[in-house]
Amino acid sequence: MKKLLMTSLVCSSVLFAANSEYKYEVTPMISGAITEGNLDLDRNYANAGISLGFNLDDSMFDQIELGILRTLDDVDYKNSNQDTAVTRVFTNVIKEYSLNAKSSLYALAGLGVEVYDNEQFGNETGPFANYGFGYKYKLDNDMAIKADVRHLVSFDNGNNNLLYTVGLAIPFGKKAAPAPIMKEEPKPVVIEEPKKVEEPKVLDSDNDGVIDSLDQCPDTMRGANVDKNGCIVMLDLEVHFPIDSSIIDEKYKHRIKEFAEFLNKHPKLKATIEGHTDYTGTEKYNLWLSKRRANSAFEALKKYDVDPARLKTIGYGETRPKATNKTKEGRAQNRRIEATVSK
CATH class of the missing domain: 2.40.160.20 (Porin)
Structure with a gap:
């Protein structure tokens, strides 16, 4: 033993x-x-x-x-x-x-x-x-x-x-490892994606950042700044000018036309056309040039049957730059017109 x-x-x-x-x-x-x-x-x-x-x-x-x-x-x-x-x-x-x-x-x-x-x-x-x-x-x-x-x-x-x-x-006596049963489970999870069809309440048809169910102005123009109700407040018309010019180039006419159609569709709205410049030139001259640019947009809108009584113009000269004035590209962005919309 x-x-x-x-x-x-x-x-x-x-x-x-x-x-x-x-x-x-x-x-x-x-x-x-x-x-x-x-x-x-x-x-x-x-x-x-x-x-x-x-x-x-x-x-x-x-x-x-x-x-x-x-x-x-x-x-x-x-x-x-x-x-x-x-x-x-x-x-x-x-x-x-x-x-x-x-x-x-x-x-x-x-x-x-x-x-x-x-x-x-x-x-x-x-x-x-x-x-x-x-x-x-x-x-x-x-x-x-x-x-x-x-x-x-x-x-x-x-x-x-x-x-x-x-x-x-x-x-x-090593314990048995759990069987890898879970590997085929991701496929059923993907099938759940058709539920996205149930999301119309969160759609934003005009891409203004306000969902359709809360949007009181559902056809806002592209690039517009809107209030909490989805109504346009400020719009960059995306119209830019060469140095020392107030003539609207043909390539921007479609944007003016689009804004005119928007105003004609909403006759209760009024617009203030704002002109801007870069800092090339004197302050006094830039103020005068910015007013001319605003007036050019004013005249272009009138040609598309917008009531002049609903339009105002103002020039800000070089005082409200959108980008830096230290680069050629930045100055080109600053030579622009914008529109403020109100009721």
């Missing part, structure tokens, strides 16, 4: 490789025993054994332990030339209490049977209960060193034994 235990200790260390995800844990261990003084046995003797742990999920306990310990040498009876070997088979439930990533305390409790090869002086084979406390330290290879103290109490006569054990816990 002694040779079998020692062989188990060696073989288990070789056969079971460390795994971070496992179902089971085998622990070769050595133990010392301190007997109660009235048992007529040596007070201290050594044991060796092995335990198998079943790791639990969804339970108040973390592990169930099944184990066996047997004396390394026969234990002498006091005042006698007789001796005996002692074998203990036990099962315990174990609860761990983590201290940090590597260390934990644990408590255990359970039942077992102790077998005396030579029953003498009231030392008889029978059941016992035990409880204990231990410390577990995880190594980098997922194995762990375990040490604990266990108090054994015999059912038959109430005799007490104290065991202290040290073991090397080796995990095995």
Whole structure:
């Protein structure tokens, strides 16, 4: 029996490789025993054994332990030339209490049977209960060193034994990885996209930033600044001029026509045509030139049947630049006309 235990200790260390995800844990261990003084046995003797742990999920306990310990040498009876070997088979439930990533305390409790090869002086084979406390330290290879103290109490006569054990816990039985069932699920999610048809209430037909359900002026011209009701407040006519010119180029006539049609469609609206320049020239001259540019737009709108009484002109000269005057491109943007619309 002694040779079998020692062989188990060696073989288990070789056969079971460390795994971070496992179902089971085998622990070769050595133990010392301190007997109660009235048992007529040596007070201290050594044991060796092995335990198998079943790791639990969804339970108040973390592990169930099944184990066996047997004396390394026969234990002498006091005042006698007789001796005996002692074998203990036990099962315990174990609860761990983590201290940090590597260390934990644990408590255990359970039942077992102790077998005396030579029953003498009231030392008889029978059941016992035990409880204990231990410390577990995880190594980098997922194995762990375990040490604990266990108090054994015999059912038959109430005799007490104290065991202290040290073991090397080796995990095995890798848990199955979850099947990749989710990979085909994105397709049904994409099918939900037809729900976008239900979004007419958030449409913005004239792209003025106010949705149709709130837009009181649903046909606002492109590029216009609108109020919270979607009605035009300011419009960049996107008409630009060469340096020192107030003549509207043919390529901008369509924009003037578009604005005229908008005004004719909304006869209650009035417009102030604003002229602007870059900072080329004197301030006085630029003011005069900006008024001429506003008047050019005024005359062009009249040709498209806009009532002159609904139009005003004003020139701001170089005082309201839209872009920087330090570049050629910026100055070109500043030579422009805009319109402010009101009721």
